[in-house]
Amino acid sequence: MLTSVITFLIYLCILAIVVYLILWIVQDVIGLPIPAKVIQLLWVIVALVAILWLVEMVLPGVGGLHFPR
Secondary structure (H helix, E strand, O other): OHHHHHHHHHHHHHHHHHHHHHHHHHHHHOOOOOOHHHHHHHHHHHHHHHHHHHHHHHOOOHHHOOOOO
16 A cells, blocks of 8 residues: 555656646747646646546545556
């Protein structure tokens, strides 16, 4: 259980870094302005996916959610 939690936290950090880098590339390198609400909505979606991922890890098979492993 502890190893799966540590793995989850590592994947969560990688996901956050990837999303941040994509936003940075789109805004600063390409120069495409993104409204603050869109960025905020994107981070909310990332947080919801992380919560679903955590629930699936802790309670496998709950509610018919079956993510590939």
